[in-house]
Amino acid sequence: MAATPEQIQEVLALRDRKVGPKQIARKLGLRPAEVNNIIHTQLSANPEKHSQPKKPLKLKECLIDAQGFDRFFGSQIIRKDRKGLFQVMVSRVDGQHCLVSTFLIDAWCLGVKNVIGPRKVKTIDYPLMREKAYAQTMQDSYRTISLAQAQSVVFGAVDYAKRLGLDPHADFERAQVNLGPRMDDLTRHEFGKNGKPYYFGSPYDDTDDILAKLRATVGEGKFDYTIGMDLGMGTVL
Structure with a gap:
């Protein structure tokens, strides 16, 4: 007799709790070969869903x-x-x-x-x-x-x-x-300079794209920037 959907879910839940196939089989009244087949089938169908995340070093x-x-x-x-x-x-x-x-x-x-x-x-x-x-x-x-x-x-x-x-x-x-995984309740810091964004351009930036995004999200005149040499805020060379 094939395992029921409820048994399949229970097999997978026990596996995620690191219970061995033999122990799962005894608990659910299944043969170990059936348990191994369920695990193998589900892993093959959903490899990402049932993969075990690696612990950080x-x-x-x-x-x-x-x-x-x-x-x-x-x-x-x-x-x-x-x-x-x-x-x-x-x-x-x-x-x-x-x-x-x-x-x-x-x-x-x-x-x-x-x-x-x-x-x-x-x-x-x-x-x-x-x-x-x-x-x-x-x-x-x-x-x-x-x-x-x-x-x-x-x-x-x-x-x-x-x-x-x-x-x-x-x-x-x-x-x-x-x-590693992001922790809860991290300390919040203030970013920006003098209360607003200050973009200091470099040769490797897509300057036009960055300025366009700042104008769209912050608004013209609500951020400072320097492009080229540091000659003052809003200077473009």
Whole structure:
């Protein structure tokens, strides 16, 4: 006799709870071969629905440059915002390697402006890579932060930019695996500069598209921008 739809659902539910086929068979009064056939058939028909999500690797550390730390986590007295660009690095342990994702955050407008990774680095080489990453790209020292703090900056930047009609860097989905599942009740940060978006253009941006989206979402005159050299807000060269 074929298994009923109710039995099939119960088999799948027990499997998701990591109950073995033999235990499922005894519980439901089925033969182990029937249970295995149900599982195999359902997995073949719906591979994505019944796949088991991979757990993130063990966290090694989360870092942010010193000015970024002051910007997001400093007290109101010492909080600084001398620049809009900050770097967040999230590393996890992968055997004899570290798996590293780096996020360049444009807190004034674009959100996640650039990403690198996740890239594998030998554990022995990781300290030097970390030092070079901050010395070369940020001209700054770095601070250790928690995973929740790293998520609050990165996901907060993504959310802010999306409200402006701007998507994160194209490789963000791949790089964000190191962040793990988004936590609830993350700290909310203020983005923008002086209460509004400030777009500072770079040669690799689609400037016309970005400005068009800002005009559509924020409105003409309600954001500042610099294109070319830093000659003042709203300057176009």
